[in-house]
Amino acid sequence: MTKNFNIWFKNFHAGIVLKVDVLIPTKDPSKIRPRLLQVLKGSDWVGEIIIETSKPLSRARVIGARKCSTEWIAMFDDDVEIPENWFDSILPFIQLKDILAISTPSIDVNNxxxxxxxxxxxxxxxxxxxxAPFIDNTLIKREVLLNYNPSPLFYSEDELLYRYIKKHGKWIHPPSCGVKHFLVMKDLVKAAIIMEQLGFYPLYKFLRSRVAYFTISILAIGYSHTYKTMTFFWKSNIKLMAGFLKARVNKKGII
Structure with missing residues (x-):
């Protein structure tokens, strides 16, 4: 066990709660899910709640981390809701060696x-x-964000941070604990352009994921009970491929 976890374990039995500052990067504070704030304000593990509106998102995470003071930061996107046991579900994993970030798969409840x-x-x-990052609900070490100097990005900034973390330690994913994600669809053409220009995915991986979108979307009809699922993913695929091809044609830098 790590020194930090031993301290937490002793404090837990002594009735002392580990405090963690919370960082919510957002373009518009009014867009933060009310239930997220309600759970956070009612949780005894929460220290300061930092709402950071700097742009772009990649820089907002760093700037917000500078305003936090705890060793670990709980970082949430503004479009998620967390269960009351979120911290209890995440905390035991900080004892593992070389852990720098922990996040759980969320559920896209509105799509x-x-x-x-x-x-x-x-x-x-x-x-x-x-x-994958699953960055919308993450417990992350403050120090690693303070040493992070990302490109000014909105699209793919989560993948950029994810890869940075994995170069210095581990980013792990416990099973889902019930985090709800109220998904807002992004500009898929622009997202694909950024991914290609940053060289995130080799051609074969990109093509493999596109084939998966085409085939798995057909199987997904069995759960959604609507053929619109197939057209939804096929249209998404077309946009992603359009962005990929555009980036291949125009290699003058990040758009």
């Missing part, structure tokens, strides 16, 4: 197509085993 897609994917490989 029936994404829900169905993830349910199919879960049959092939549990979501917590996927190599």
């Amino acid at each position: 029936v197509h994404m829900i169905a897609y993830k349910r199919v994917m879960d049959h092939f490989r549990p979501l917590e085993q996927r190599d």
Whole structure:
């Protein structure tokens, strides 16, 4: 066990609660889910709640971390709601060696197509085993954010941070604890352009994921009970491929 976890364990039995500052990066504080704030304000583990509106998002995380004072920071996107036991579900994992960040798979509650897609994917490989950030609910070491100097990005900034963390330690995913994600669809063309220009995915991985979108979306109809699921993902695929091709044609820098 790490020194930090031993201290927490002793404090727990002594009735002393570990305090963690909370960071919510957002463009508009009014867009923060009321239930998220309600749970945070009613939790005894929460120290300061920092709402950071700096732009772009990649820099907001760093600037917000500077305003926090605790060793670990609980970082939430503004479009999530967390269960009251979120911290208890995450905390035991800080004892593991070289852990720098911990996040759980969230549930896209307002998009029936994404829900169905993830349910199919879960049959092939549990979501917590996927190599993805799940950045919308993350316990992360403050120090690693203070030493982070990201490109000024909104799209793909989560993947950029994820890869940075994994170069210096571990970012792990416990099983889902019930975090709800009220998904807001992004500009998929622009997202694909950024991913390609940053060189995140080799061509074969990009093509493999596009094939998965086409095929798994058909299976997902069994959960969504609507053929619109298939068209939703096929349209998304077309946008992603358009962005990928545009980036290949125009390689003058990040758009």
